[in-house]
Amino acid sequence: MAMASPVDDERLTLAGLLFEANAGLVNELSKRLETESGLSTQWFGVMLRLARSPGQRLRMTDLAAQLTLTSSGLTRVVDRLEEAGYVRRETCPSDRRGSYAALTPSGKRKIESALPKHLDDLDECFISLLTDRERRDLEKALRKVRDAVYPQGLVNGPRAAC
C-alpha cells in the first residue's frame, strides 16, 4: 500500500477546486461579456460596484480595495474608463486629497444593458448547476472564507458623502 504523499493532501485538492472553479468561471464569463457587451470583467466590476453605491460614486481608495487592486492599478483603470466616457472623476469638497469615481449616465446605461445577458450567463455557467440548498450552503461557506481573508471587500459601507 502506497504512502500518502504531502503533494496529494486533500486540503490541496479542496483549494485547487476553488481556484479552478473560479478561474474557469472568470474565463468563460469574461469571454461572453466581451463579445456581448464589449466590456472586460474588470470594467464590468468597476461599473457594477459604482452602480450599487449611493450616488453611483465611490472613493478611489475604497473602490480599489473592493476590487483587490492597488490604488495605482485603479488609477489606470479609471483613466481608461474615463476616456471611454463611462466614469468620471469628481473631487471631494471636504478632503481635497481624495477623489471620487462616479458613473456617468452613459456608464449607467451601459451596465444596465449588459446586465440581463450577463445574469443569464451566470445562471447557465454557475447558479443553475446547484440546488437551492447547495446555493445557500455555498454562500455560507464562501462568506466565512471571504470575511477571514478579504480585508476591505464589501464590508465597509461607503464613506459618508462629503
Added chain:
Amino acid sequence: MAMASPVDDERLTLAGLLFEANAGLVNELSKRLETESGLSTQWFGVMLRLARSPGQRLRMTDLAAQLTLTSSGLTRVVDRLEEAGYVRRETCPSDRRGSYAALTPSGKRKIESALPKHLDDLDECFISLLTDRERRDLEKALRKVRDAVYPQGLVNGPRAAC
C-alpha cells in the same frame, strides 16, 4: 418598498463571494508563500502539478491547460523555472514537436520543503474555518462548477509516456 434593481441581484452576490473569497485567499497565501519559501503561487502551482504527475513530468500543453494559461504564457514561466534550476525541458522521443516540463531534483526538494508550511497556512486561512460537513458540501459544489467550466483542468490524465 423599494424595487429590487438588477444590480442587486442575489446571483451577483453569490458570484461575487466566490471571486472575493478566491482573490483574498490567493493574496494571503501568495504573500506567505513568497516570504516563507521565495516561491510565487504560479511557480508553486507548476511544481506541485509536476510533483503529482508520474515521472514528475507533464507535456507543456497539458500543463498549460491545468494552469489556465496559454501555451505562450507557459513557455515563459518554464523559461524562468528552468533558469532557477527547478524544472528542465525534455524532448518527447515519439513526437518531436512536443516537449515535457520535468521537475529537477532541486525542484523536488524545493516543493517538498515548502509544502508543510503552506499546508499550515491553508489550514489557517481556509480549511479550519469550515466544519467537516461544510468542507464536503463545498467540495461537491465546487466540483460541479469546475467540471462545467474548466475545460482541461485535471480531468485529463497525463498522456501515456512515450
Added chain:
DNA sequence: CAAGATTGAGCCCTCAATCTTA
C-alpha cells in the same frame, strides 16, 4: 494543412517614488 511550442508586440498590473493636502 494541423498541432506543439516559441517569439515579438502590446496591455495591465505592481512596486517605489513623488506630489498635494490634512
Added chain:
DNA sequence: TAAGATTGAGGGCTCAATCTTG
C-alpha cells in the same frame, strides 16, 4: 508626518505570427 492619488519602471500575461514536425 501621514494619507490619497498619480507617475515611471519593470514584470508577466495574451494575441498573432512563425517555425518545426506529423
